[in-house]
Amino acid sequence: MNFDLYWTKRKSDKKIVFLLTGLSCLILQACYDEDALHTCSTTLFPFQTSLSFNPNCIGDPSEGMSLINNGGTYSERNVGLTSTGKWGYANLKAEIVVHPQYDSARDFAEGLASVGVNGKSGFIDKTGKVVIPLQFSETFSFSEGLAAAKLNGKWGYIDKTGRVVIPFQFTEALAFSEGLAAAKLNGKWRYIDKTGRFVFSFNYGVLGLVYPPAFTEGFVPAELNGKLGFIDKTGKVVIPFKFDASGYGLHPSFLQGLVAVKLNGKWGYIDKSGQVIIPFKYNYTQRFDDGTIEVSTGEKGEDFDKTGKPIGQ
Template identity: 25%
Template sequence: MKSVILTIFSLIILGCANNKLVAPVKFDGKYGFIEKNGNWYLEPKFDSIRNFTNGFADSYKNGKAGIINTKGELVIEHRYDFIGSIYDDRFLVLLNDKYNFIDLNGQLISPEFYDDAEDFSNGLAPIKFSENGKWGYINKEGKLQTDTIYDYVYDFNKKQAKVEIGNERFVINRKGEIIDTLKTDYKKTKRKLSLIGNSNSGTLGRVNRNGDIIMKGIYTSFGYVQKDKFWYNKQGKYGIADTTGTILIKPIYEYLTYFSDNGLALTKKGNKFGYINENGIVIIDFKFDDARGFRNGFAGVKVNGKWGFIDKKGRFVIEPKFDRIQDEFKPLNSESEKMYEYDYE
């Protein structure tokens, strides 16, 4: 009984450790990781690093990429031009403009390098052969799982994937067998909001699914929808509108991001950065020389040449003393995720 309790306790401790929030920062010319209290998690000794994904982070030395674990130990030597995040215990790597994959021991899974490749998903990865310029799939051992006959491929979702051959679109199983044929007019599906006009000439507009023009062609760009709002750009200035085309915030900002999960968006007015809420009310004044969006309760900001972190009320929780902030605060075992949530429709 005691051993069971100790095991459960150990798992809880391990889970808490893996959920520790850290951020990569640059200090005195080197990169390291800090915790949310500002203390060093890993001392600054890396030429460059990115944040952890599933317990691993890529680091750079002499222009080459390698992989470290959460203890800061080098598990993949610095020898690649690029290393992606880990999926299915495999890293996508680039070397001399060719792609391959390596396992957790740093071993290449295939003697052959490919013209192009995508991350593993459900045990299979799309690869593009140089011989015929076509796509196929390999398994985690690097063995070809399907024929290389596809003009374009998508990730496997459970046991099937969408593929394209010419103008035809199919669904295949893990053996490459066609199990369904899709309509060729799938790209013509009407979106909730579509674009008209040209962004280069500042004649971009927006129409709804019924074809009604909700915003005339006088804009440069539009953002994706968050809830029922989106940002727009008119002659270099940003504002916010809703999905009916009603202007909620006039174009007065030089910069405007999507809203973070705490309801604040990073904006720039004049030459200073601040934060507004969804109603356009300034929550944190425009007083920073540079800034990042909020993630996990913190936002990186720059004052007098140094970076620190603030909370949602604009108070410094980590004083500005870093040369650069490479990324936001994330858990050690976090998965790859986009900075902001929005509707691609």
């Protein structure tokens, strides 16, 4: 028995989800690559086609929609998977809403999704209707009402009608956050506002990462002479450069007034004044969406609330 499959992946638990129909799916942990998905195959038991709906039959949904790809096959108990298929979208019931037809696609953001075909990119709504024609060479997701778009080798910003708000002039452009976006012009990164006005130059390192950070709670991290500090929306240094500038998978960002940074190889937490709230003595830390904090030295773990006060002591 042969089937064509749709697949998606969940970053949350690093699993691949195969959709057979809206009422059945297969979930497995094989074949997942954190950075890229090329090809993989695995032998599985035959599908059951009468399964009741499983809410885990979707990937990581964004605004109620999950990306799916039709590059999957099932034949004689073997699943084949490829990322060369077309992209579409399924809803939270694992029902296909936008049939796979695009060469590239991003998650929905602010009601629209960036999609591309034949080297052209634009936006669709949640019904699959094209609301901004596929006329750009590349587009990023909407953030704060604007999206970066590339045309004739230069980046600019458009609104949700497709109107050009900030002209195409940048060699690189990132999403807006808290009213500012990082864009590169004449070889230099700078932060601009939503009118395109230059606010300040970002003359710092990016902690070994690729791009400058987005503002969170009014601050961004920066690197100078191998040390980490923080600057505000005017470009002023507000927390001096004295913390470790390496060992971060993502840009450190404030959450409810606290941020995790490293000093002499150990994790701790500081507030927006730079005051140490949780001391630098931990090998591991994790911050949860509700602001609570988990730290450990490798043997014993400790928990703190969103203000940095110990829990359960």
